[in-house]
Amino acid sequence: MKKTLLATAIAGAAALAATSASAATVYNQDGTKLDIYGNVQLAYGYTDSLGSDASGSLDDNGSTFGAKGEHKINDDIVGYFKAEWEYDADEAKGSGNGLNDGDQAYVGAKGSFGDARIGSWDPLMDDWIQDPITNNEYFDLSDSGTALTAADDDSTLREGDKLQYMSPVMGGMQFAVGTNFNGEGSYSDDDEDGVRSGGDSGNISGSDQASFFAGAKYTVGGFSLAAVYDNLDQYEGNSVDGDDVGDQYGLTAQYTVDALRVAVKAERFAGEEDDTDVDFYGIGARYGYGMGDVYGAYQYVDAEDQSSYATNYGDDSFNEFNLGVTYNISSAMYTYVEYAQYDRAGDAGDGAAVGIYYGF
Template sequence: MKKTLLATAIAGALGASAAAQAATVYDQDGTRLDIYGRIAMGIAGGGPEYDSNNNYERNSAEFVDVFSRLGLRMSHEVSSDLTAFGHVEWRFRGDERTGGGRTSDTDFSGFSETRQSYIGLRSNTFGTFQAGNFDAFYKDAVTAPFDVYIDQGLEFQGHPIQSRGDSIGYITPDLSGFQAFLQAKHYSSRGTNPSEPGQEDNSEIATQGGVKYELEGLRLALGYVDDRDGRAGGSGEMIWGATASYAFNDNFSARLGYETRGNNDDQLAAGGNAADYAGFDTWGLGMTYALGQWAFNADVYRISVDNEDPDNGWDDRTAWALGSYYKLSNNFDVFAELFQGDQPDVTIGSGGIDTADGDDMYYLVGARYHF
């Protein structure tokens, strides 16, 4: 019963209830095809007045698409213990006619992203192997208890971290509550032209792995990400994380998490941005309360950073997030979320005379229809 609460709360926030609403198109002789999706609209506003490159940007209210998507799940029973499966999911912009560029009212490109596309084999005896484009196993196993917000509010690593494309992964079967995972993403240099003959191949493989344990309402997880730089575009340092969550009853669950990264001293000495290469320690504490058709999330984070650079948005901070969700029906829900990232103000422009506010509260309100 207690495990059901945590799963239900996460599903309510992330729209994972789409799985329950999926329509079975075909199911015969062990072969099954489901179609699912959601159309989501909202109004968003606030947040920092600067982007990831410290360029000034307006943060006024806007009518937005809230991660609408369409997906297919496929499976075939090879034997009583082995199932072959496939999964593909697309994102589309549901709030306007353009496909993603907003540059032309005659752009009907439709889908804006292939969000998931992978195949694999699943066995209760030998575990699961899959390959393609999918969410980071680290997120699914370690930071998932905190990934309960529709948009902003997760200060730990999310689904793209050294994942999403050209990846393979393995998850062990459930061993009395224990499961281990290992994933690798390949960054290839095939087809690129070296600057000179004989130059070393700069292909890279970034791995991540860990273990989780579940028993009734208790969930523990520990993992790492080899956040390689170079073609992988990471920090060049290992990221380590651990989370614990517990469902006290059918209405209330709490979560605690920690994540850390070391300094990449070589890149910092060469003039690299502190936000990209400096170390940090992040603590998170949160809770979910569900009652009837309502669900509520509340989380607070303390982020302590090395090599502080507040002028470029890299400083110690305390962030928090709140979310409320109401299910009008099994297919339709409404939501409201707040996020205060506590980002420092930064200087904008070559003269350093303009200041962009990083402390504006972000808000999102809207509704979703699942099918």
């Protein structure tokens, strides 16, 4: 899911007010509340492609419509839900692509015991490890999820069918544990080849696969340190011979002072086969200048020779960076410009973008 500045701004009060449009409350009575919200995101991006000329296009950039609600179960526990759908704002008329592309949906309960939920949402590795470095509008740096996609193209498995418990913050410490489960009835095997119908990689039909992921975060003042592990076992059986795909590890430290946030990251996709690991070492910063944010990040990627990452991107080491700036037009609307360079063969993926966001 492409996240926006609305979720990640750390600027001062003026900038925060300019990016925090409120959801519309449609019901709030007797301990039950229901909100609707959404956004329209459009961007013109110009990117290079390997083996072809650079091209530009005006596209939707993750426009969504959603509903969320909660109700009081007792004096300590609140039940809640969230459901969000994407649509193509650039081709809404006659495109047939209405609110039929689910983004995230989950139900849970929270209280002094912590927070427990089930459904579909972004991986913990994204939220705690990757997003503090780059969680931009159009261009992000690569990460262990990119390496996972290179090894197994069915990356949607990471977001759905999840169960997670997150503890309350205790003395600055917080932890989370969960699983991503794909049951034997999730896929069909029409081809009788051990690969799910349609020829996509994923689980072998007839086998239950459940991952285990866990993370811990410590926060004191403006400093926080987070570590996350995911064994990616929902991908076990992604090929006919049933090999595992690998594991993910991540460690991120960040420090926030006034309107400045600086974060550093070490992340690994540990491939199951020899010489298939990919390491990511990054640093990023974001500064709120009053009417928006200016941000940038640099990352060194070290991919072993036999990794799908090195094979797909034409080298075994990369120096990636991106830059961006936003400008708040109003409390619900902002525009931005971004540039990214990925150091890949043929300058693949390099580009620039300008876009606009309106949220309600």
